[in-house]
Amino acid sequence: MTKADALGPVTTLDLHFQAEGTVAAFLVQTSEGPALVETGPESLYGNLEAAVNAQGFAMTDIRHVFVTHIHLDHAGSAWRLARHGAKVYVHPRGAAHLQEPGKLMESARRIYKDDMDRLWGRMESIPEGQVVALADGQSVQLGNESFQAIHTPGHANHHITYRLGDGLFTGDVGGIRIGDGPTIPPLPPPDIDLEAWADSIQRMRAVKPRYIYATHFGIKRDGATHFDSLEDNLVRIAGWVRERMVTGATEEAMVPPFQAFMHDLLAGYGLPERAIEEYEIADPAFMSVYGLARYWRKKEPGAFPA
Numbered sequence: 001m002t003k004a005d006a007l008g009p010v011t012t013l014d015l016h017f018q019a020e021g022t023v024a025a026f027l028v029q030t031s032e033g034p035a036l037v038e039t040g041p042e043s044l045y046g047n048l049e050a051a052v053n054a055q056g057f058a059m060t061d062i063r064h065v066f067v068t069h070i071h072l073d074h075a076g077s078a079w080r081l082a083r084h085g086a087k088v089y090v091h092p093r094g095a096a097h098l099q100e101p102g103k104l105m106e107s108a109r110r111i112y113k114d115d116m117d118r119l120w121g122r123m124e125s126i127p128e129g130q131v132v133a134l135a136d137g138q139s140v141q142l143g144n145e146s147f148q149a150i151h152t153p154g155h156a157n158h159h160i161t162y163r164l165g166d167g168l169f170t171g172d173v174g175g176i177r178i179g180d181g182p183t184i185p186p187l188p189p190p191d192i193d194l195e196a197w198a199d200s201i202q203r204m205r206a207v208k209p210r211y212i213y214a215t216h217f218g219i220k221r222d223g224a225t226h227f228d229s230l231e232d233n234l235v236r237i238a239g240w241v242r243e244r245m246v247t248g249a250t251e252e253a254m255v256p257p258f259q260a261f262m263h264d265l266l267a268g269y270g271l272p273e274r275a276i277e278e279y280e281i282a283d284p285a286f287m288s289v290y291g292l293a294r295y296w297r298k299k300e301p302g303a304f305p306a
Contacts, residue, residue: 041119091159093158167210177229201230
């Protein structure tokens with residue numbers, strides 16, 4: 001395992017999803033024991049366990065797990081921690097899916113087909129008594145540390161950002177940022193809502209965080225710049241898709257040019273090819289085409305050729 005980045009009580013755990021530095025979980029040490037924010041996919045549970053062990057803890061030591069939302073790269077291993085007795089904290093709209101993940105898994109399998117098991121593994125139910133739905137603004141006190149839930153839809157309607165001291169765990173609504181590259185919004189179906197996302201960015205900015213704990217990837221120490229980049233690229237990427245839809249382009253036809261557009265956008269920031277590949281691993285471009293097309297058709301019905 002690579003050396004983990006740490007800041008105060010928070011340590012980044014690299015889960016090595018196809019490459020280093022693409023998917024993280026965060027170990028938070030409190031006076032009541034360690035907590036976990038995000039879990040990664042179940043396919044990488046062994047990597048998660050090794051990373052936790054490397055910090056001097058066993059998985060049975062973790063009694064509290066906070067997930068920003070229920071997508072498999074963020075919450076796929078939550079049920080495993082629950083089997084060890086952990087409580088799992090989630091948005092109220094995500095709670096039922098953790099208790100009964102059948103529909104979530106069926107939806108993911110339609111997208112990933114034969115790659116489903118390799119990429120994500122399986123997801124099993126969590127007993128109702130171990131799933132804790134957090135209201136907007138609600139806090140969970142664990143010894144000397146307090147986790148505050150801030151509802152931040154836009155990427156998903158069941159997304160939570162967690163405030164811990166001067167930092168925010170921003171899941172996907174805070175964007176993907178590999179190394180010192182730009183902040184790129186992941187835009188998969190079915191819940192993309194650009195207006196809600198813009199409001200969520202303002203809610204995150206209002207906290208004036210000194211640190212961003214980005215699931216994709218790591219600890220960022222320049223909150224304002226991070227959100228500036230996210231806002232710029234959210235507008236740029238969404239506009240690109242809308243412009244092609246106006247010409248009658250289908251999602252399938254848009255994918256190759258969109259991949260080229262994203263490559264050129266990232267290259268324009270001076271990123272090397274390897275870093276561009278890591279962005280693609282963390283945020284497959286085709287997903288944003290389908291997510292944005294769904295959003296635009298819902299927002300502007302009849303505006304695009306059939």
